Amino acid sequence: MSSTCQNALVDTFHRAVDYVRIAVTSQCNLRCAYCMSEAHEERSTAHALMSKEEIITIMNVLADLGVTKVRFTGGEPLLRKDIAELVGAAKKNSAIKTVGLTTNGLLLDRSLPALIDAGLDAINFSIDTLDRQRYHAITRRDEYLVVRKNLDKLLGTGQISVKLNVVLMRDINSDEIRRFVDLTRDHAITVRFMELQPFDDNQIWRTGRFLGADKIQELLNAHYPDLETLTGSATQYFSYTLPRHKGSIAIIPAFTRNFCSQCNKIRITSDGKIISCLYDKKGLGLLPLLRSNACDQALADLFRKAVSQKPEDGKHSASNAVRTSMSEIGG
Numbered sequence: 001m002s003s004t005c006q007n008a009l010v011d012t013f014h015r016a017v018d019y020v021r022i023a024v025t026s027q028c029n030l031r032c033a034y035c036m037s038e039a040h041e042e043r044s045t046a047h048a049l050m051s052k053e054e055i056i057t058i059m060n061v062l063a064d065l066g067v068t069k070v071r072f073t074g075g076e077p078l079l080r081k082d083i084a085e086l087v088g089a090a091k092k093n094s095a096i097k098t099v100g101l102t103t104n105g106l107l108l109d110r111s112l113p114a115l116i117d118a119g120l121d122a123i124n125f126s127i128d129t130l131d132r133q134r135y136h137a138i139t140r141r142d143e144y145l146v147v148r149k150n151l152d153k154l155l156g157t158g159q160i161s162v163k164l165n166v167v168l169m170r171d172i173n174s175d176e177i178r179r180f181v182d183l184t185r186d187h188a189i190t191v192r193f194m195e196l197q198p199f200d201d202n203q204i205w206r207t208g209r210f211l212g213a214d215k216i217q218e219l220l221n222a223h224y225p226d227l228e229t230l231t232g233s234a235t236q237y238f239s240y241t242l243p244r245h246k247g248s249i250a251i252i253p254a255f256t257r258n259f260c261s262q263c264n265k266i267r268i269t270s271d272g273k274i275i276s277c278l279y280d281k282k283g284l285g286l287l288p289l290l291r292s293n294a295c296d297q298a299l300a301d302l303f304r305k306a307v308s309q310k311p312e313d314g315k316h317s318a319s320n321a322v323r324t325s326m327s328e329i330g331g
C-alpha cells in the first residue's frame with residue numbers, strides 16, 4: 001500500500017485492503033463443469049452490468065483509498081469489447097501499480113495487441129488440460145485448439161507476466177502434472193495447481209474429484225525428486241522450481257488453507273456489488289450511488305463500510321452461505 005495514502009482502507013482486524021478484483025461480466029463462452037451449469041445465464045440484466053465509466057470511477061476512488069492492484073475477471077472478461085480500455089484507464093492512474101486479467105484465453109487473439117498497448121502487466125490463463133477431448137469434457141466446449149494457439153501466441157510475445165491456472169482434479173487431469181510442468185522448462189511462467197473449491201452448481205467437488213494440496217505435493221515430489229522450494233506468498237503457498245527450468249510451479253491450497261488472516265482483497269461483482277469476503281453472498285450495491293451522480297466521497301464511504309464488515313474468518317463464519325458459481329465474483 002502507498003505510504004502516502006492517508007485514507008487507506010483498513011478493516012476491523014487491522015488488515016489493509018490494497019487489491020481489488022473486478023468481475024466485469026458474469027457471462028462466459030465456456031461452461032466449466034466445476035463453475036457453471038450449462039443453463040447458466042446472465043443473472044443481471046444488461047442494465048445492471050457496470051458500464052466502462054462506472055468501473056473507471058470505482059477504480060479511481062479505490063486508488064485514492066490506497067488500492068494499488070487491480071485484476072479484471074468474470075465470467076469471461078474478454079467478452080467485453082472495452083476490456084483494453086479498462087486496462088488503459090487503470091494504468092493511467094499512477095497510484096495503481098499492477099493491472100492483471102484472469103481469462104480462459106478463448107478470445108485472447110482478438111484483444112492481445114490492444115491489451116499489450118494498454119499496458120497490461122499480468123495474465124492468469126486458465127487451462128486445466130492439454131488434451132483436446134478432456135478440454136471438451138471439462139469446459140463443455142470443443143475449443144482446445146483455439147485456446148492452445150492463443151496460449152502459445154501469448155507465450156511468444158514475452159511481454160506480459162503469465163501464470164497458468166490449473167484446477168487439478170482426481171482422475172480428470174491429475175495425470176497431466178508432468179505435461180504442465182514441462183511448460184516451465186522453456187517459459188518463464190508459473191504453473192499454479194489449484195484445489196477445487198465448493199462453488200459450483202454441479203457440486204463436482206462432492207464426487208471424489210477433490211485433490212488437496214498435500215496430495216498434489218505428493219504427486220509433484222514423486223515426479224520430481226529434485227524440486228527446489230521457493231519462497232511462496234499467501235496464496236501461492238507452496239512454490240517450487242526445477243534445475244534449468246525458466247519458470248516455476250505453485251500449489252494454491254484455496255480450500256484446505258485459510259488465508260483470511262492475510263486477506264488484502266475486496267471484490268466487485270459484475271452488477272456492481274462490493275463483496276468484502278469470498279464467502280459474503282450479499283455485498284453492498286454501488287449502482288444506486290453511481291447512477292445518482294453521488295460524489296466520490298459517498299462511494300468512498302460505502303467502500304469503508306464494506307471493509308468494516310470484512311469478517312475475521314469468512315470461511316468459518318456461520319452467517320455466510322456457499323456460492324453456486326465463481327463466475328459472479330471471478331475467483
Ligand code: SAM
Nearest residue numbers: 035074075076102103104126165196197326331
Ligand atoms: N473465465 C475466466 C477464467 O476461467 O480464467 C475468469 C473467471 S474464473 C471464475 C477464475 C478462476 O476461477 C479460473 O481459474 C477458474 O478455474 C477458477 N474456478 C472457477 N470455479 C472454481 C472452483 N469451483 N474451484 C476452483 N477454482 C475455480
Ligand code: SF4
Nearest residue numbers: 028030032035075104
Ligand atoms: Fe467460464 Fe472461467 Fe467459469 Fe470456466 S471457470 S465457466 S471459463 S468463468
